[in-house]
Amino acid sequence: MNKKRLLITFLALPVFIISGDISEQYKPNAERIIQASLNNDAGFERLAELCDTFGPRFTGTQNLEDAIDWILKQMENDGLANVRGERVKVPRWVRGEESLELIQPHKKNMHILGLGGSIGTPKKGIRGDVFVVNNYDDLEKKAEKAKGKIVLFNVPFTNYGETVGYRYGGAVAAAKAGAIAGLIRSVGPFSMNTPHTGGTAYEDSVKKIPFAAITLEDAAMFQRIQDRGGKITVKLKMDARSLPESWSRNIVAELPGSEYPEEVIVIGGHIDSWDVGQGAMDDAGGCVAAWEAVRLIKELGLQPKRTIRVVMWTNEENGLRGGNAYRDNYKNELENHILAIESDGGVFNPEGFGFSGSDEARAIVQDIAGLLEPIGSNFIGDDGGGADIGPIMKEGVPGMGLKVEGSKYFWYHHTNADTIDKLDKNEFNRCVATMAIMAYVVADMDERLPR
């Protein structure tokens, strides 16, 4: 603990002691926000219209830029201030046509999704035998058998953080063992023959090989056939390629503060999605929930002392360029970034927030969370944040991630099943209320949330 930190600790202590007062003071306005949120039909319909009109919003696509234009226009209509698209240079990966044909033991066209960033195959495809491994150790032990094969990482889903390592690192590991292409069991716990895409990575010093996700069903089948001593032959075709970088935008809009407009509470999600489904859960829901939160605060005539800034970051999925650009654009104003709130875990039934910040700030946040008891989202967990606010959190901005009942999140994550019908209007509305109350109170309370 350095000196500065120590000083803040002592200064903040009185805040901790009187903190029960904040929730008491804001009860009437919190109740108004809850009522307005729960009776709101417009937000969920706006979310559905966004999803249905533009489809998936993959970085570099016209869909994404059209969706951004539409949102900017709606935000202007809502009367939000300083509505703008802030240009961000983004990578451009194109999936193209792709197929995995099972040739042996029987013929079948398998459902696959190439992984974001993967190279393609030669035009005629790569024909080869599949060799199944269960983890990196397994591959290392059997590296001789992997040589010249298409290696499948059949790694059961434990949790995302653990399993996704094979999606990022599998192509490099397989190539090092001499594989001609790589496959991965989709990173998810349940499947209806549902492949999951997501980003992968290469290393400059290692030969790049094509890398795609197959379904849980097909991964299990390959495992069984191999265990039985059978031979698996497939032909993988992928048109995937990277194109020159292009431009996208972070969406920014504000409800300016009445007393400390230079002090900012950021609230948002990422507007880009993978190129499948509708990106409804990941993360249109988070974006629109944050936007609705601010729109409702404004509609209720509640102008907080500090500025609430809605941000919809671009290119979270395959580059994080939006989050990084935001940090760079605002590097001289980050000291006045009081709090950053992101929703990127689906707008399912809200339970509260994860929070990353000082103990002093946590005590205040926990006090405010008491206002969320009526809708059951008053839990404040240990770690909070989100990919897009990660870069500014590293610069010291306290961060919060909306915490929701997430048991189905990884069923749909990065799949064609991430569509608006998986979300529920009432749950969405409770997310809006949860984010609105937290953002509003932190923006309006007398004391500045300490770091």
Added chain:
Amino acid sequence: MNKKRLLITFLALPVFIISGDISEQYKPNAERIIQASLNNDAGFERLAELCDTFGPRFTGTQNLEDAIDWILKQMENDGLANVRGERVKVPRWVRGEESLELIQPHKKNMHILGLGGSIGTPKKGIRGDVFVVNNYDDLEKKAEKAKGKIVLFNVPFTNYGETVGYRYGGAVAAAKAGAIAGLIRSVGPFSMNTPHTGGTAYEDSVKKIPFAAITLEDAAMFQRIQDRGGKITVKLKMDARSLPESWSRNIVAELPGSEYPEEVIVIGGHIDSWDVGQGAMDDAGGCVAAWEAVRLIKELGLQPKRTIRVVMWTNEENGLRGGNAYRDNYKNELENHILAIESDGGVFNPEGFGFSGSDEARAIVQDIAGLLEPIGSNFIGDDGGGADIGPIMKEGVPGMGLKVEGSKYFWYHHTNADTIDKLDKNEFNRCVATMAIMAYVVADMDERLPR
């Protein structure tokens, strides 16, 4: 009630009175069957190998005939008697390439499955606007708007019997209203962007139009866009066509009776499947469970007085030719068909049977079901049967359908997600035990199960 029936009733009454004796008498053998079934790894592995080796077994395909050859060979190896493939003339429908491209409001390749029996589109496809209706009444009221459109039946799943009517009849109803093609919300309660295929029907007097199933997600999206006043434009391409009829086979194998070999208990499922997934649940599981039941009875050295005949009918899905051929082949022996048992509802956790037959027979069957209490499958419901045994039941043969915990059945039914991983070895083994005990006791008990 006719005279003959009345006579049987009176004759059967004593059976009812002494019927508790049957379960008492067969307890030791039932316990042996349960033990053997629950400790059996070979059956589920055989089921998995069938699914993995041959893939889906659609009528008219080499996959199906190869699977039949393999089963016949295994049955010979098992030492079953009178193992044979009985030739059946079957229809041949070919799906071919198919696609539904969303053109407006955004571009997207949608997941579809053409419906079995549908005609194809012209090579360049059918481009048109989609008009959504919710039921036949709705279509009739708005018939003017359906003219020249691609009509979508967006009918929520209530139960299969009710909802499937739109899959069979939708093409005719849409064509009558002047539609240029038809779409249906897939017949199922849950979707991960999962289309369900299944049979459809035309009428000679009505123009044939192509008919395909879209996912629940896309049906809901089309509904929302239409409700919003938006325009939906798609291009449907289907290569679907019917080819000349070809030959398939019903699989028949027996455990001959020691005293009344001419009296037969039939037990089985249908060996064909749709051309998607593995047809693991529908109905490889039912076939292999019946087969295992008989194999285990034989392995335990239990030769019943009557013959137990495993039958795996062909072409249930798009013709029922196997079930009809069986009735025709055995029409002179149906009087001696004591009972027909089919499993075609998935080999999930067994609950018992549905039974269709006389009250006298029901009392006996209920007594026998007492032997299934240890594995919880002792329920005897009102209606029993199965599509394949339907034709012989119409001729008077008492019928039973295995009843299972079926809450997920229609998640996977006729989809690419009907794969072996959806089944559980222990549940499968309990199904085997349930079918084995019922078949064995009815085959072995002193009295003949009355009609």
